Amino acid sequence: MQGIKNVIFDLGGVIINLDLNRTINAFNKLSDNPFEKIYTQASQIELFNSLDEGKISEKDFFSELKKQINFSGKDDMLLNAWNAMLLNVPEKRLDVLVEMKHNYNTFLLSNTCEPHIKAFEHDLYNEHGVKNFDDYFDKVYYSCRIGLRKPDKEIFELVLSENNMKPEETVFIDDSEQHVKGAGLCGINSFLLEKNREIGDLLKELKLL
Numbered sequence: 001m002q003g004i005k006n007v008i009f010d011l012g013g014v015i016i017n018l019d020l021n022r023t024i025n026a027f028n029k030l031s032d033n034p035f036e037k038i039y040t041q042a043s044q045i046e047l048f049n050s051l052d053e054g055k056i057s058e059k060d061f062f063s064e065l066k067k068q069i070n071f072s073g074k075d076d077m078l079l080n081a082w083n084a085m086l087l088n089v090p091e092k093r094l095d096v097l098v099e100m101k102h103n104y105n106t107f108l109l110s111n112t113c114e115p116h117i118k119a120f121e122h123d124l125y126n127e128h129g130v131k132n133f134d135d136y137f138d139k140v141y142y143s144c145r146i147g148l149r150k151p152d153k154e155i156f157e158l159v160l161s162e163n164n165m166k167p168e169e170t171v172f173i174d175d176s177e178q179h180v181k182g183a184g185l186c187g188i189n190s191f192l193l194e195k196n197r198e199i200g201d202l203l204k205e206l207k208l209l
Contacts, residue, residue, distance in 0.1 A: 001171065001206050003168070004170070005165070006107070006163070006165045007105070007208065008108075008173070008188070010150075010172075010174035010175060010176070011109075011110035012085075012110065013176075013193065014173060014174065014199055015089060015093050015133075015199070016088070017089070020039075020041055022084040023039075023082060023085040024036050024039070026084040027078075027081045030073065030077060030081060031070055033069045045068070049149065051144065052111045053144060053148065053149050054144035054147055055147070058115055086116060089120075089123070089124060092200065094128065096199060096200045096203065097136040099209065101138070104208070105163065106137045107138060107139050107141065108139075108140040109155070109156075109159060110141070111149045114144055138163070141155070150178075150179040150182055151176075151178045151182025152182065156186040157186060160188075170189065171190075171191065171208065172188045172189070173190075174193065175194075175195070
């Protein structure tokens with residue numbers, strides 16, 4: 001692609017391997033209330049949005065979640081089920097990020113929450129000896145720490161404005177169609193990373209790598 005100076009990456013399903021079904025199945029073992037009725041990749045009830053935007057504490061989140069799924073056990077069981085979706089970060093993807101940062105301004109933009117950040121940073125350190133993703137990007141944006149979430153235009157406008165970026169010089173890659181559409185509405189060159197496709201392969205196809 002010609003004229004591209006900036007690349008914004010999603011995290012889950014792009015950098016971190018993700019399996020939402022693991023979380024859905026884990027909750028369905030804890031409760032007879034089907035978890036997929038309140039949480040999927042495409043949609044979720046407001047409780048999850050509030051956690052993603054940092055508007056609710058972890059304690060209050062699990063307290064309300066217990067009511068939603070009619071569960072009376074310990075919070076740790078809910079936390080383990082909630083984190084079950086988080087898998088590994090392949091070394092080759094970190095290598096791609098290092099190479100991309102040499103040639104572009106790179107950013108991480110993720111809808112995530114503090115329990116997940118704690119979990120994947122713990123795994124990242126255990127697997128790769130890296131404390132967090134800060135060194136792999138010019139700047140990291142987590143929805144729960146900025147009070148905004150994808151696909152709302154405000155979160156994309158924030159990243160653009162804070163870093164003096166032009167949308168036409170920017171690429172955004174995500175594994176959720178609604179997020180790709182949201183970025184596209186802001187004029188950003190937006191691409192869907194299809195399931196089971198490597199980010200490095202898409203970047204090569206776009207002639208960015």
